[in-house]
Amino acid sequence: MTEVPAPARPTDRTMTIEDVVGRLESGMTIGVGGWGSRRKPMALVRAIARSDLRDLTLVSYGGPDVGLLCATGQLRKVVYAFVSLDSIPLEPHFRAARQDGTVEAVEYDEGMFYWGLYAAANRLPFLPTRAGLGSSVMDVNPDLRTVTDPYAGGEFVAVPALTLDAAIVHTNRADKRGNAQFLGPDPYFDDLFLLAARHRFVTTERIVPTGDLLRDAAVQTVRINRTMVDGVVETPGGAHFTTCEPDYGRDETFQKHYAATARDAQAWADFRREFIDVDEATYQANVRALQGASA
Amino acid sequence: MTDVGNATAQTSAVETSSTATAMNVTRADVCVIACAEAFRGNGAIVASPMSTVARLGALVARWTFEPDLLISDGEAQLLAEPVPLGSEPNAPKEGWLPFRDVFHVVNSGRRHVIMGATQIDRFGNQNISALGDWRQPKVQLLGARGAPGNTANHATSYWVNAHSTRVFVDKVDFASGVGTDRAAQAREVARHHHLPFVITDLAVLDLHGPGATMRLLSVHPGVAIDDVIRATGFPLALPDDDPAKVTTSREPSPTELAIINHLDPKGLRFHEVPRPEATT
Numbered sequence: 001m002t003e004v005p006a007p008a009r010p011t012d013r014t015m016t017i018e019d020v021v022g023r024l025e026s027g028m029t030i031g032v033g034g035w036g037s038r039r040k041p042m043a044l045v046r047a048i049a050r051s052d053l054r055d056l057t058l059v060s061y062g063g064p065d066v067g068l069l070c071a072t073g074q075l076r077k078v079v080y081a082f083v084s085l086d087s088i089p090l091e092p093h094f095r096a097a098r099q100d101g102t103v104e105a106v107e108y109d110e111g112m113f114y115w116g117l118y119a120a121a122n123r124l125p126f127l128p129t130r131a132g133l134g135s136s137v138m139d140v141n142p143d144l145r146t147v148t149d150p151y152a153g154g155e156f157v158a159v160p161a162l163t164l165d166a167a168i169v170h171t172n173r174a175d176k177r178g179n180a181q182f183l184g185p186d187p188y189f190d191d192l193f194l195l196a197a198r199h200r201f202v203t204t205e206r207i208v209p210t211g212d213l214l215r216d217a218a219v220q221t222v223r224i225n226r227t228m229v230d231g232v233v234e235t236p237g238g239a240h241f242t243t244c245e246p247d248y249g250r251d252e253t254f255q256k257h258y259a260a261t262a263r264d265a266q267a268w269a270d271f272r273r274e275f276i277d278v279d280e281a282t283y284q285a286n287v288r289a290l291q292g293a294s295a
Numbered sequence: 296m297t298d299v300g301n302a303t304a305q306t307s308a309v310e311t312s313s314t315a316t317a318m319n320v321t322r323a324d325v326c327v328i329a330c331a332e333a334f335r336g337n338g339a340i341v342a343s344p345m346s347t348v349a350r351l352g353a354l355v356a357r358w359t360f361e362p363d364l365l366i367s368d369g370e371a372q373l374l375a376e377p378v379p380l381g382s383e384p385n386a387p388k389e390g391w392l393p394f395r396d397v398f399h400v401v402n403s404g405r406r407h408v409i410m411g412a413t414q415i416d417r418f419g420n421q422n423i424s425a426l427g428d429w430r431q432p433k434v435q436l437l438g439a440r441g442a443p444g445n446t447a448n449h450a451t452s453y454w455v456n457a458h459s460t461r462v463f464v465d466k467v468d469f470a471s472g473v474g475t476d477r478a479a480q481a482r483e484v485a486r487h488h489h490l491p492f493v494i495t496d497l498a499v500l501d502l503h504g505p506g507a508t509m510r511l512l513s514v515h516p517g518v519a520i521d522d523v524i525r526a527t528g529f530p531l532a533l534p535d536d537d538p539a540k541v542t543t544s545r546e547p548s549p550t551e552l553a554i555i556n557h558l559d560p561k562g563l564r565f566h567e568v569p570r571p572e573a574t575t
Contacts, residue, residue, distance in 0.1 A: 035394060061394075062438075082438035089437060098425070098435035107424065111398045111444035129402075131444030134473040134481040140429050154483045185371035186393040 013178040015231040017047045017280060020201045023231070024048065024166055027076075029057040031117070031162070031197055033169030033190035034242065037063040037086045037250060039182075041170035041203045043238035045069065046283060049276045059162055061113070061189065063242060064258065067093035070103055071261075071268065072276070077104040079162065081113045085255055092262030108159075109137055114189065116162035121195030128156035167197035170239045171224065172247055173213060174204035178229030179222055181213050184245035187223045194228040203235040205247050237284050253294060254287065320546050322496060323348060323568035325515045326454075327555055328547045329494045330409060331356040333452045339363040340449075341373075341392070341406045347380065347563045349409035349454040349494075354378075354558050355551060367392055379558050401441065404487055407450040409494070410442060414467045415453060417508045417529040419490045420474030421446075422467040429469050442472035447484045450491050456567040458495035460528035463509075475507035496568050498523045499544055504532025513544040 021044075024030065034040040045065045048056075055076040060066055062083030069075045071093040083094040097103040108116065111131040119127040128147055132138055133156070147158040169190040174180040180202045182190070194200045202224065213222055238244075241251035241258065258275075261267040274286050330352020334342055342353040342364045354377040357364040366374050368383035373390035392400070400406050413436055414422035421442060427433030445451045451472060455462050470477055478488035493500040493509065497518045504510035510532040511523055520538050524531055534540035547555060555564075562570075 080438055082440045084437055090435070095435040098432055101431040107429075107439055109439050109443035110441040111401060114395060114398050129444070130447045130483040130487070131401075131441075133443075133447055134470070134477040134484045135439065135443035135446070136424070136429070136470040137439055137443050140469075155481075156483060185391075188394060192395075 010177045010226065012176045013226070013229060013232050014176050014207065015233055017043060017203070017233055017235065020044060020168070020231055020233060021047045021051050021053070023199055023201075024051075024053055026053050027055045028053075028165040029059060029163075031164040031167040031193040032058060032060040032065045033167070033188060033193050034063065034065070034239070035061040035186070035188045036082070036084045037242045037255065038186075039170055039184065039188065039239050039244050040065050040242040041168045041238065042240055042242060043170075043235040043280050044168045044201070044203055044233075046276055046280065048074065050278075059164060061110070062091065062094065064091065064093075064255070067091040067262075068276075070094050070097035072272075073102065075103050077106065079106040079108070079113075081108050081110040085259060087250065087252060088255065088259050092259050096262050107137060107140060108132070109135070112137070112157065112159045113162070114192075115159040117189055117192040117196050119159060119161035120163040121192045124161060126158040126160050129159055130156055132157045132159075162196060164193065164197035166199040166201065167193040168201050168203070169193055169224075170203045170235070170244065172205050172244065173208055174202055174206075174224075174232045174234075175210040175213060176207060176232065177210060178202065178224075178226035178232050179210065179213065180204060180224035180229065180232065181217065181222045183217060183221060183247070184243070191223050191228065194224060200229050201231045201233070202229050203233045203238045205234075205236055205238065205244060207232065207234045235280060237287070238280075240284070240287060251287070251291075254290065257290075320552060321565070321568070321570050322515060322517070323564040323570070324547050324552060324555055325544050326456075326494065326496060326568055327351040327355060327564060328551060329492075329499050329515075329544055330454060331359075331551075332499075332545075333409065333492045333494065334361050334364060334407060337361055337364060337407050337450070339365065339405070341365045341367070341397075341400050343367070343406060343408040344454075345408065345410050346454055346456070346567060347559070348456065348567045350380070351555060351559055351564055352409070355554055358554050358558075359551065365390070377558065379560060380563055381561070398441075398444070401444055401448050404449045406445075406448075407452065407491070408441075408445050409452045409454050410445065410472065412453045412455055412462060412472070414462060414464045415455065415493065416464055416467045416474060417504075418474035418476040419453075419472070419493065419502045419509065420467045420470040420477060421453060421472030422469045424469040424471045426468055439469075439471040446473040446478070446488060446490070447481075448487050450489045452490065452492045452494065455493065455495040458497040458523065458526045460526060463527040463529065465529050475502050479507070497526060500531075508532055510534065511541050513542040515544045516546060
């Protein structure tokens with residue numbers, strides 16, 4: 001009578017923020033999940049900001065991820081359809097970088113951007129769309145080509161695949177294997193960012209046993225499966241100061257504080273010392289201290 | 296599409312006017328009604344207003360004459376019923392519409408958006424990307440957002456809360472939203488291109504002037520045609536070239552005004568269109 005052993009365990013993909021930053025290289029094209037100032041992997045963005053990575057290209061439905069790395073001067077290029085802090089419509093650090101001419105820009109329509117990610121996720125060279133035709137997006141992106149419908153003869157934009165060297169996203173929950181779950185209202189495009197990238201990293205509010213993921217949530221919330229992930233990092237508060245519903249909302253007071261540092265060198269230097277050039281635990285402690293002081 | 300151009304509506308607007316004055320109708324309320332009218336006849340489509348006044352317009356339309364409109368909660372869900380501004384999170388929902396599905400709706404054409412415009416020209420080209428040379432702009436704005444795709448796919452109206460020559464320019468610095476001249480050059484855009492209305496704090500306009508240029512349809516009560524012409528940085532067409540055919544935008548009925556006040560008890564609409572001094 002042969003005893004049946006327990007099934008073998010899938011690989012443990014947990015790592016630290018520093019491990020992730022160690023896997024990134026200068027000059028890489030990095031996709032960032034979330035949308036505007038919503039569920040951005042800010043703990044990783046902060047870790048990149050205090051690293052010596054440079055000449056990065058960011059591909060993002062842009063928020064403070066873009067602004068912060070514009071402010072630290074680590075971006076060579078941004079691929080975006082907008083950059084906004086939502087409750088503060090214009091991202092002041094991105095604005096400053098654009099107006100000072102310190103960052104290269106590739107501006108798409110939001111739907112074109114989606115198509116570019118979707119093409120990359122499906123290993124297609126491009127996808128056709130009518131979005132962008134007739135607009136100045138075509139004028140400022142002279143590399144964009146059009147393609148003729150082989151069936152009916154219409155002309156469409158061939159949005160090139162937004163293939164990424166690396167993707168970083170933040171979720172509400174994950175397990176050690178790399179399955180990841182969103183509990184808020186919108187998955188955004190996080191799964192597509194991961195599918196479009198060679199190196200894929202998820203930060204998460206909490207790593208839980210696999211069996212707990214679905215204890216109180218529908219299976220559709222586990223949008224990210226472990227074929228899509230190389231590393232998972234537990235970073236409580238890792239989306240701060242952006243939203244991470246239902247775990248927490250946006251820290252509007254902190255966001256205002258961040259925004260106010262854009263055209264004031266001293267304010268930026270102070271912000272940088274207190275909230276960037278510190279490890280994540282110190283950052284979270286400094287945020288709590290600030291919240292306590294203003295409460 | 297709207298009633299602003301027909302004689303009956305004009306008469307009824309005058310009739311409600313006396314009642315309305317007693318009810319303290321503001322310019323903001325007239326603008327809300329103009330935005331609501333933009334959705335008349337739209338049926339079961341997603342109404343996507345990008346500002347307070349336009350949102351109130353969509354909600355009033357949904358409440359009264361366009362019950363089939365779908366309106367989001369501002370995040371990823373569709374409201375089952377029109378509810379006051381700010382109460383969306385706890386309101387009943389009828390569907391899920393995360394961002395990526397919005398683009399499927401966009402591509403399907405079943406949407407009417409009312410966007411803002413930092414600049415708009417006589418052909419309805421809209422700029423929300425950048426002022427000055429895009430390569431190194433004088434002023435970086437939001438970015439094109441969904442404007443190119445919106446204008447290539449479905450009805451796109453504009454709401455401008457401060458009608459001035461700074462907004463209504465001869466030529467936009469960047470065409471985020473595609474105007475009628477540019478659409479005519481791109482067949483796949485022209486097939487679906489539709490800019491129903493441009494609504495401002497002074498007037499309601501459309502793109503049915505000569506050569507698909509901007510035309511003045513109605514002025515809000517208290518606004519003269521010349522006020523609008525002076526605030527516009529390009530020659531404005533009039534219906535049949537006849538100032539007498541420019542009507543007066545209709546005021547809300549007492550019921551509509553009650554609905555507006557119910558939907559916006561805090562008066563957030565007055566941040567976009569301030570109350571006149573006399574009533575504040």
